[in-house]
Amino acid sequence: MTQVHEKNLKNVLATDCGSTTTKAVYIEKKEEGYRLVMRGEAPTTVESPFEDVTRGVVNATEELEELTGRVFLEEEGKGILRPCKEKSGVDAYISTSSAGGGLQMLVAGVVKEMTAESAHRAALGAGAIVMETLAINDGRQTWERFELIRTLRPDMILLSGGTDGGDLSHVVEMAEVIREAKPASRLGSAKLPVIFAGNKDAAPRVEGILGEICDLFIVDNLRPTLERENLFPAREKIHDLFMEHVMQQAPGYPKLIDWTDAPIMPTPGAVGSLIERVAEQEEIQVIGVDIGGATTDIFSVFQETFNRTVSANLGMSYSISQVMAESGWENVMRWVPFSMDEQELRNRIKNKMIRPTTIPQSLEELILEQALAREALRLSFDHHRSLAVGLKGIQQQRTIAEAFAQSTSGDSLVHMEGLDLLVGSGGVLSHAPRRAQAMAMLTDAFQPVGITQLAVDSIFMMPHLGVLSTINAQAAVEVFEADCLIHLGTTIAPTGTVRKGRPLVEVDLEVGESFSLHVGDLKLIPLGVGESVKATLRPDKKIDVGAGKGEGWEGELTGGQVGLLFDGRGRPLLFPEDDLQRVKMITSWHHAMSLYPGCRA
Template structure:
């Protein structure tokens, strides 16, 4: 890594890579005609595993593809030239993210499961880690069981917290003693001590050092829960990133070389995605929900108000983990989204075959429909987990008034508010590469059930990670490319919360188009309508829900909102929340077909039953 500080005004060309577990993706961003734009993208298989065991080989291959497509040279031998030379060879900045080799795997520990352990989990998740386990003094396990668990897991690092500053030290020291007794070994390599970060009661720091300094590589940072009412996750997250670079990445094959090439530290991929989502939410004052569904894991990111949350569902994905989606969701929940009748045994075998041959792609329309049914459930389950984690701080004493007596929401309630949500962004193969964008929009709406008025977008070629790490050093370039080249605007979903009798009027939407002419759409309960409205167009609409139903202003109240178009258009969703879709309903197939037809999701005529 270069030692001289970067001057963003001198950066005119940027090369960014994301080393995923299967593919390394490279993008070239350049300053052209007064703005930063994505120029080309290349990719190559990741080379962390045998027989190559050197991540830089895959990086160079991906960059070579970019060189060919851009008609420029960035490499000299097997080195990236930075900054750009007078002869035009090279780039001004090279940055990278990585999730190869299983990403960053952590164990967290805290005194109380729903307080400091939960805060520690949020800190680790926010830094881009997969949390393998969260230990707590009150997690119901006996010390020897906790010790066995730590020893068995072999994490990349441990984050230990507990107690407010100046509080009782005994419990957190006891946790440190458990970690010491486990004598944990790092996952990669045996030649170094396991990094442990202590972010708990400052009064216990000396005793923690006494217990852990000899057996682990201990770092002490400010308490992540200094007082009950406040989290201070920043120092712990920063330390996790530092240690990720110094220890975990340095042990992975080829990363020492890669670390010398980059202009800013390598970030864990999900940490970088969280970064760009936070940047966008802050710049535009939006409540944003983002999802990245991969082959093995699904990450959900949210920004509501000023609170950022990220969760990773380690075993929900579309290839390696596809069978687990079926197991966790249950066959009926998956089958309900399949727009034809299908034998359960056939479904189960097909999904298992995808698991053992994860790189295969759906050839027939029926196979695509089955995968997209699975995707809805994977997204739904990952979102459920996110809502359960994205909660207010627990253990905080609140003053309650008489009116609060009837208010059931406490600190356990999720802060994810679908009515307040402004923007829903999907990313990952099944969403970014769906043959029709209408399919991506439908999967997002069916899985997340947005309420009120919500804009929908997908990450066109999954470049959020690269833009996230770029935002660290050049936020202007990152956000410019994010908005102009990364996001594909699908359109806007309008969906009232509530229910009326089937076939009754559920909502009216009225607006005047910029080209003149007013339109009025009445949506009956159970209906789904797609109204064309192109990307770049928007209308000021008056939306009136049925009595007792809500589109954002309260039951039965009309709202006026800007509705933005996109490659799909306006989705007027009259199916209510939640969508009543009974797997056993004999009319289920007809219902699903009516919805997919309304959204023009699949080619006509639709598939016939398989088999």
């Protein structure tokens, strides 16, 4: 692998090797900046009969060749042509991967709410699936920890524990637990990689215990003091080991590593990098969500702090039955404007689970699927809010008392009133027949407050752009804005209560439209992509539109494929107990946004 850190790349080929599909994108520098030119895809070929990931890469790239008329592949598909010439080759080839189950990790710390939680965040931030978290106070018997370590067969273990200069015994005890469990790696490599990111004084003893039986790597303590978290070195080492150990074991990956110009990143790690980069460059607070068939990933950057969570069993196909099981019948059906036999729906959901590739043909099926999506997103976001509570990096500090309270206090870093941009990704959002449906799903599930822009990832290009951001951040942000994001529009959601009959907010739009938004109203004003309108919002004295209670707001509102959504439904959304009233209410929402014109409730 040759490393490129080229600021003036003329063009780039990027692939994302997913568990089922390998997606290739071709990006070129044009006069207006870096732009997506074309996209191709082919089935991933990690499993038998091919067992070589590069076959899928070659197939997806061949599709790009056909569509662009450009030659990207060396003869007989032996690699990617470089450098860029007039009609062939690229300046850089990069890739991400989640094939073969992605990066699966076990994390361990001393105190569940402290070092173990920090280790958990470090692993998630690096794009891993955290199979289990062990801690001295996790309530398990020692033998239970042995069993877990032995049966889970992770790709690697991250061991943390103790502050620098503090007690050694507990973290050393955890190292002994790992040794006694005699862990084996998932992909059959000789020794399991273990990263130690704990008390630096314990490192020699941990090395004595684990050095022989594991591939041990020692990095800076991820919790050097109780008030400080330093996740970056552990995250970097996880990425290195993903390349050097996990990827080297996967079919065809040594060849793919040789082809690429930058380290292959785990897919969610790349998406996280991009979200982080965009938040940093644009100086905004962002939430990104990727709802897949099996899992839902949520990324957020609030107060310059990045967090990622994975809801491992909430998704739209493989895990759709879990959405119903976790959410409950009533919560799913509250979004549906018609009644259904419960058993009939449960059977349908199970049939989707066992045949995950089917798509909704009828409008009724679409409405049900989008109801389930709202619940999957809502549950995943609840999960994210409960975990996105920590620090990142060493710049920020909090008191010991706050640190102890981190997972239970509810003092989440996610403050919706500060959210600037909400980006959705995944088939149910990106491929919704109407863009308004995607906007409605995001609004209903995340319930943004104040003024928030909404967008969807057009073709799931965020992984490619994430790894691109590691070699050329500007190019990644340009393509993200120009080609990846489909701007849906802006939601304006006042919060607070008013006396009966009084408007929540008086709205004046420069285009000559003025109206009063009342409790329960949902009003959509069309405003196209790239358009904006000067607006004046005058809320009731008890109402906040983002500037504070009773404070007026003046500024530009940005449009999109759907427009401006004035949402007077309140937060949280409440549903009448009477079913007829509920149906009437959600039918009015559907009409306001023209969600399902053909539906007769």
